Amino acid sequence: MDPILITFGTFVAVALTVMIFSYPLYRENRIYRFAEFTAVAAAVGNATVVAVRYLYTSNVMPAFTGNYLLVVEMVFTFLLFTTFLRKYAYLTRLPMSFLVGIGSGIALRTVLETQFVGQIWGTMIPLISGSKTPVDNLIIVVSTILVIFYFLHSKRLSSSLAGRTYQSLPKLSRYFMMVFFGATLGSGVATFVIWCSGRIMFILRALGLM
């Protein structure tokens, strides 16, 4: 690529980064909004070009070079747009039924095995042996049981010791869930810090300081 273009691109990127940073460092302003809208518009423009290009190379071109079955796909694609014509809007249901049907079929086949049975299987672990320490195993087993217990919506029992213990368990479950939510939030903060520091690294490099 032409070095002048690279320099110009870097200058634009640095300027847009500073514009975006003006929001946390100062407050919401027009410069920030301009950079925000530019980013969204560029992403949408790029996505449109890539998707149209993919359709052209994978469907339109092969259809005109002998693979006539792809014409059916194209017709179905265009039927999706009939939703904008009130008289023919019902035709949208044809491609939509295919999309929903195929999507659900694929997901159902695999979700049950991986995210349902697989995860239940993962909690059925020996307490002593295995790749984790006994404490880890104990935490997995106890937290699984307690969190399931939280969602049982159990009834209030008598004021006996057993009843009081039973009633206090949901509170314990809540603590386990809060630990998980806290870990997720903390990890989310780490992600945002890295996005921010990545842009700072970019500016420092553009200025020749790194």
Place this chain on the structure above:
Amino acid sequence: MMADFKKTMLRGRNVIAWLLVIMMVVIYLRPVGLPLVVSPSVRCWYTAASAMSNQSKPVLMVVDYTVGTIPEAQPAITVVTKHLMERGVAMVFVGSGVADETSLMQTVFNSVGIQKTYKYGVNYVGIGYIPGGEVAIATLGLEFQHVAATDAYGNPTANLPLTKDIKSHSDFSAVFDFDTVGNYPLWIRNWAVPHKIPLYSFVDASDMPMITSYYSVGQVQGYMGGIPGAAQYEVLSGLPGDALKSTDVLSITHVTAMILVVAGNILYFTRRRDQKE
């Protein structure tokens, strides 16, 4: 009264933002070099990549991140690609999340200088972004030549030496997924579990608590979480890069955030106690 409170809060937020930005600049210019512990999940990935050679089947490199998440994902894909290049492993790059991925794939090629040692079409191929979500991912594993009929540059994959014999998932040795768009469960569901293809996944730090559950049951063979994961891989492979430079920033800003949270709570409870008195 309320307006004053809001103004104070806003000013406080700005002060914290300035403090963090200044700290980041200082740490980048004067790195501290805090110690790093390598986690077993990263070691698994490194061991698997180290066992590969130029005789291995190609690796499917999934570029599933966006322009906005380059700071987190790019160091990871860069170090893994460099490591595979050292081993002479063939790679097929594909994206399944967002359209940015075709240009991001090109950015990876440029940043690792793949053209210097690898020949396009023979050692590596860039398919680019494939729309269609889960359906496309599932079908890619069954009818590769149909879903990836052409590469990102318009060349038919059936004519490229590396991809001409690839028919399905079984023609790949592993899937290395670099994901910040939340697509890794789709690769688990459609490649790793039904076809027993080893899957190694990079996720952003916020997805780490989730992917751990897949790793612990063996559905993911190894994973890297955010910049710390990438930095650990850089240490193991002896290829230092941007991740190692960013770990100090991450650690110190986190400690600062924790101090601010504790200080904020102390201030809050002290004020509440004073108001009660």
